[in-house]
Amino acid sequence: MTTKRRVLLGVNIDHVATLRQARGTIYPDPVMAAAIAEQAGADSITVHPREDGRHIQLRDVRLLAQTLQTSMNLEMAATDAMLTLALEVNPRDCCIVPEKREELTTEGGLDVCAREAALKDYVSRLSNNGIRVSLFIDPDPRQIEASVRVGAQAVELHTGDYAEATGSDVETRLEALREAAAFAHQAGLLVNAGHGLHYHNTRPIAAMAHIRELNIGHAIIARAVLMGLDSAVREMRALMDASV
Numbered sequence: 001m002t003t004k005r006r007v008l009l010g011v012n013i014d015h016v017a018t019l020r021q022a023r024g025t026i027y028p029d030p031v032m033a034a035a036i037a038e039q040a041g042a043d044s045i046t047v048h049p050r051e052d053g054r055h056i057q058l059r060d061v062r063l064l065a066q067t068l069q070t071s072m073n074l075e076m077a078a079t080d081a082m083l084t085l086a087l088e089v090n091p092r093d094c095c096i097v098p099e100k101r102e103e104l105t106t107e108g109g110l111d112v113c114a115r116e117a118a119l120k121d122y123v124s125r126l127s128n129n130g131i132r133v134s135l136f137i138d139p140d141p142r143q144i145e146a147s148v149r150v151g152a153q154a155v156e157l158h159t160g161d162y163a164e165a166t167g168s169d170v171e172t173r174l175e176a177l178r179e180a181a182a183f184a185h186q187a188g189l190l191v192n193a194g195h196g197l198h199y200h201n202t203r204p205i206a207a208m209a210h211i212r213e214l215n216i217g218h219a220i221i222a223r224a225v226l227m228g229l230d231s232a233v234r235e236m237r238a239l240m241d242a243s244v
């Protein structure tokens with residue numbers, strides 16, 4: 001009997017916090033969202049506290065570190081402040097991502113080749129503390145080789161360009177991801193992927209050889225808003241009816 005390969009699902013809950021931060025309310029709470037995602041089968045929870053504080057807050061990260069039943073994947077820019085936070089909350093995984101203050105969302109992968117010396121030191125500070133380090137990179141063999149040289153244990157292949165591709169470019173982007181996944185696996189790295197994956201484009205990525213984990217956030221939270229709207233309206237209707 002052959003056992004079916006199971007690709008892990010990391011649920012990114014940043015966008016629950018985006019909704020909360022838009023109003024400065026205490027709801028919706030990403031900590032509660034993480035518990036629901038875990039109950040529904042998430043294998044891990046991803047959070048990306050950005051420098052501009054647009055979604056996940058330090059309070060969230062600290063509470064999640066105490067409450068998660070699975071494990072935390074802390075996405076972060078390679079800054080001193082984030083290193084201090086990671087060493088405090090001790091997540092299972094850290095994924096180092098590039099970050100630009102003004103960007104709408106993460107644009108492109110980390111240029112590991114350009115920052116090898118600094119990243120080598122940064123990665124070792126995390127891995128010496130038992131944290132598994134992943135680098136969020138474009139599907140580029142040069143970046144994969146550099147990821148090995150700086151001591152990363154994993155890479156997360158940036159699927160954003162694939163997610164935005166149209167026409168024949170879709171297959172070109174898929175092939176680049178396939179080749180990168182095989183190359184990274186061959187190089188001894190764990191191979192994760194994510195960014196911009198949704199209900200219509202995830203299947204070919206999940207089916208790809210060597211992919212260990214997908215991190216998906218925006219599409220899942222967006223779908224939850226619509227799927228939950230019916231019962232949310234009914235609940236308010238019932239509450240109002242019960243008040244008069």
Ligand SMILES: CC(=O)[C@@H](O)[C@H](O)COP(=O)(O)O
Pocket residue numbers: 012014048050075097104105106136194195217
């Ligand atoms: C690196 C990455 O892909 C995630 O951090 C995710 O995209 C979070 O959402 P924002 O890019 O909107 O912060």
Ligand SMILES: NCC(=O)COP(=O)(O)O
Pocket residue numbers: 012046075156193194195196197215216217218219
């Ligand atoms: N690293 C990718 C991630 O965590 C989720 O990205 P998205 O699904 O919110 O685009």
